[in-house]
Amino acid sequence: MQTDAFGPELPLERTTRFAELLLPVPIPKLFTYRVPHILQDSVQQGQRAIVQFGDRKIITGVIINIHETPPKDYEAKYILEVLDHQPVVTPVQLKFFQWIADYYACTTGEVLNAALPAGLKLSSESRVQLHPAFNLDESDQPFSEKELIVLKRLSHEALTYTEISKLLGVKHLYSILKSLAGKEAIILFEEIKDKFKPKTEKRIRLQPEYAIASALEKLFETLASKPKQEAVLLRYLQEVPVLSDSARNRNGIAKKDLIDEEISESSLATLIKNKILEEFEIVVSRFAELEAGEAPPIHLSADQQHALNATLQAFSTHQNNLLHGVTGSGKTAIYINLIKQALEGGSQVLYLLPEIALTTQIVHRLKKVFGAAMGIYHSRFSDNERVEVWNGVLSGKFKFIVGVRSSIFLPFDNLGLIIIDEEHDASYKQQEPAPRYHARDAAMMMAHFQHAKVLLGSATPSVETFYHAQEGRYGYVRLDKRFGEAQLPAMVLADMGIERKSKTIKGEFSGLLLRNIDEALKKSEQVIIFQNRRGYSPVVNCEDCGWVPKCVNCAVSLTYHQFRHALVCHYCGYKESLPEKCPTCTSPRLKTVGYGTEKIEEELSLHFPEANVQRMDLDTTRSKTGYESIIDQFEKGETNILVGTQMVTKGLDFDHVSLVGIFNVDRMIHFPDFRSYERAFQLVTQVSGRAGRREKPGTVILQTSDTEHPLLKLIIEHNYTDFYRIELADRKQHEYPPFSRLIEVTLKHTDKKICKAAAVQLTDTLKNSLGGIRVMGPGEPMISKIRNQFLMSILVKIPRGKTDLQQTKNSILSKIGFLVKEKEYRSVRVIVDVDPV
Ligand SMILES: Nc1ncnc2c1ncn2[C@@H]1O[C@H](COP(=O)(O)OP(=O)(O)OP(=O)(O)O)[C@@H](O)[C@H]1O
Ligand SMILES: [Zn+2]
Known part of the structure; x- marks a missing residue:
């Protein structure tokens, strides 16, 4: 027998249905809830439902299964509300979420949490408000004491679930809220449903009875003595030809476009009051409606x-395909062709980009071609905008999405093509928090589920991708020439050793680079300078005792930022001011060592006072439009020199860049990681690729103290093939990807000893249990403490094809499970990263 105090009168016999929900929590299971009788016939897989989770929390989950078996060991709670009439998560998405959870060793709940935009997730923080038509004094409904307490408070402010629960001192609010909602006193969940608020626009139009010549004439006669109102009307008629085009009048014009200094708002209000003009509201897209068809037709070159x-x-033979086209070869033109074909064939298309910085230019180019069918999805958009894209994909409004990695979670159900631009880029990998997925690899799995084709594009393919292409697993197409007359840039090494001896270096600028910048500026050409360190100086030290300021939370030295006049930690954000004297020896001789982008910008301004220098790095692009304005100014030629971090390296397409300067290549090459050669090759080739993309040839200057380094030789010859051959041999010898798969296990604890002991124990267990698989470590990662947590890491190398990958992962997870059950290791956090980059 069940007690349903607020359900409708129950027939004696009825079946109780249960729904299993996927909740956005890191617990590896589904949760069973009871379906209220009233919803029994309408619940469906893929709808969102609100449920109570734990004692106090209210959260939104997604319905996965519906059945009639009650859970064995607990009493199922009721679903509080079902939020959707139609599913918002598709079956193929659920399958995909499950795959991500299995592959990346996390829970499906964590995947759901990452996938749904916050606007689709109601939680305890969601609000309850009074019904707008409700008035306590006029109501003749009986209210309980508790209900009255809630209503009185709600008459002042909207409250969250948590707040109401505190106010009443009760845990279970459902019956009270349901009762209040039944009496139409509050809006229950309404706000939640409306957490996504469509954007509206106020518009003005002429009342239809005046939209005929005779009536309009009369109207002007009556307004003759009211020049201000007449002016409003005239302005409206200028914009909207009401007599010749009645449809235009039905649409009216935006109120904000009608009003300016010459038009008085009060006259407009009078005209509205007198029923001459009418004000109305429409729902508008948050994405300015984009005009299609502006783009000139693309004529592909013979090579393209x-x-x-x-x-x-x-x-026709491969799902996954690599388009290996040198920088400036016009891969985008080929993408556009393929996207058009896929859309015309009726399927959806996803175009992935690794970084927001890259979207600005590409989006502009694609917008012109695809107009309103194209949606854009990335984290700089507000939550409402993201919900709009999500719903737009469901409704079919957006058939084509351009976005960064999280767009693989959108509710596609009919994908025909996925383009993964700059496929080699490490930003496709999510680092923190789980799911630590690689969007490129996950997208290929999504394509598999939906029978879509994948095109990976890059001028510098990742070693793994190129390997698969060589092995015939991926289709492979090469494009070796730049579009039009453009040539690949000339690559020149600036020998810092020799320049140091001959004293031609100024600061850290080689004489060669300075001379070339000067020449480029004289010819009104533009320059890009790349340095992969932001801030002013990466290190400060005391010239007398050698003291270096370090972060109090992390094992790193602090970076000096001049514009903030502070020492900043790039790992935890800790900040302190630069001391006047050395705190250990009191010497005032503190000097900054090394060059960050900020210092390069400053010195360039000193060397070239006439030039307009701009900087693009994390510090200058925090705002939503930060990238856009910097790129825009450079595009227009208002900026002469652009200094930046890896943000300036790829995808950008400018007409007048004839020179690229690269600081400190040596640091990139010698970075202690098995991928450092690959990274250096890609970064240098990509940033070089920004030069000479049109008729004017480009030059790239690389500052190095090691001109004989074999990798540099390959880079300056644009020799990807030999680079790959040598790199692959090295990977094979050391059993790195693509010859193995890596799983990195990182342990974190505030106590170094505990962290280390746990890591040693886990390593031993793994070594004993994972027969035939190499377990390396434990070791301190390069940065051994972050945010007061000491870190230890273990690397598991799984030979490709030899072992059951899933079984190995499960085994690792279960050993971790045992470890953290031990008393002394209970507070150790263990992170599993599959395919770390
Ligand atoms: N068929 C074409 N017609 C006109 N312009 C073209 C054509 N193909 C390419 N272009 C122009 O050539 C330039 C380079 O093309 P694009 O940006 O697509 O290169 P890319 O291959 O993506 O290079 P990168 O890898 O460096 O990003 C662009 O300005 C593009 O507009
Ligand atoms: Zn720190």
Whole structure:
């Protein structure tokens, strides 16, 4: 027998249905809830439901299964509300979420949490408000004491679930809220449903009875003595030809476009009051409606046409395909062709980009071609905008999405093509928090589920991708020439050793680079300078005792930022002011060592006082439009020199860049990581690729103290093939990807000893249990403490194809499970990163 105090009169016999929900929590299971009788016939898989989770929390989950078996060991709670009429998560998405959880060793709940935009997730923080039509004094409904307490408070302010629960001192609010909602006193969940608020626009139009010539004439006669109102009307008629086009009048014009200094708002209000003009509201897209068809038709070059044909050919035999086209070869033109074809065939298309910085230019180019069918999805958008895209994909409004990695979670159900631009880019990998997925690899799995084709594009493919192409697993198309007359840039090494001896270095600028910048500026050409360190100086030290300021929370030295006049930790954000004297020896001789982008910007301004220098790095692009304005100014030629971190390296397409300067290549090459050569090759090739993309040839100057380094030789010859051959041999010898898969296990604890002991124990267990698999470590990672947590890491190398990958992962997870059950290790956090980059 069940007690349903607020359900409708119950027939004696009825079946009780249960729904299993996926909740956005890191617990590896589904949760069973009871379906209220009233919803029994309407619940569906993929709808969102609100449930109570734990004692106090209210959260939104997604319905996965519906059945009639009550849970064995607990009493199921009721679903509080079902939020959707139609599913908002598709079956194929659920399958995909499950795959991500299995592959990346996390819970499906964590995947759901990452996938749903916050606007689709109601939680304890959601609010309850009074019903707008409700008035306590006029109501003749009986209210309980508790209900009255809630209503009185709600008459002052909207409250969250948590607040109401505190106010009443009760845990279970459902019956009270349901009762109040039944009496139409509050809006229960309404706000939640409306957490996504469509954007509206106020518009003005002429009342239809005046939209005929005779009536309009009369109207002007009556307004003759009211010049201000007449002016409003005239302005409206200027914009909207009401007599010749009645449809235009029905649409009216935006109120904000009608009003300016010459038009008085009060006259407008009078005209509205007198029923001459009418004010109305429409729901508008948050994405300015984009005009399609502005783009000139693209005529592919013979090489591009050939590559396009080859790609289509490759699609007929392979799901995954690599378009290996040098920088400036015009890969985008080929993408556009393929996207058009896929859309015309009726399927959805996803275009992935690794970073927001890259979206600005590409989005502009694609917008012109695809207009309103194209949606854009990335984290700089507000939550409402993200919900709009989510719903737009569901409703079919957006058939084509351009976005960064999280767009693989959108509710596609009919994908035909996924383009993964700059596929080699490490930003496709999510680092923190779980799911630590690689959007490129996950997208390929999504394509598999939906029978879509994948095109990976890059001028510098990742070693793994190129390997698969070589092995015939991926289709492969190469485009070796730049579009039009453009040539690959000339690569020149600036020998810092020699320049140091001959004293031609100024600061850290080689004489060669300075001379070339000067020449470029004289010819009104633009310059890009790349340095992968932000801030002013990466290190400060005392010239007398050698003291270096360190972060109090992390094992790193602090970076000096001049514009904030502070020492900043790039790992935890800790900040302190630069001391006047050395705190250990009191010497005032503190000097900054090394060059960050800020210092380079400053010195360039000193060397070239006439030039307009701009900086693009994390510090200058925090705002939503930060990138856009910097790129825009550079595009327009208002900026002469652009200094930046890896943000300036890829995808950007400018007409007048003839020189690229690269600081400190040596540091990139010698970075202690098995991928450092690959990274250096890619970064340098990509940033070099920004030079000479049109008729004017480009030059790249690389500052190095090691001109004989074999990797530099390959880079300056644009020799990807030999780079790959040598790199692959090295990977094979050391059993790195693509010859193995890596799983990195990181342990964190505030006590170094505990962290280390746990890591040693886990390593031993793994070594004993994972027969035939190499377990390396434990060791301190390069940064051994972050945010007061000491870190230890273990690397598991799984030979490709030899072991059951899933079984190995499960085994690792279960050993971790045992470890953290031990008393002394209970507070150790263990992070599993599959395919770390
Ligand atoms: N068929 C074409 N017609 C006109 N312009 C073209 C054509 N193909 C390419 N371009 C122009 O050539 C330039 C380089 O093309 P694009 O940006 O697509 O290169 P890319 O291959 O993506 O290079 P990167 O890897 O460096 O990003 C762009 O300005 C583009 O507009
Ligand atoms: Zn820190």
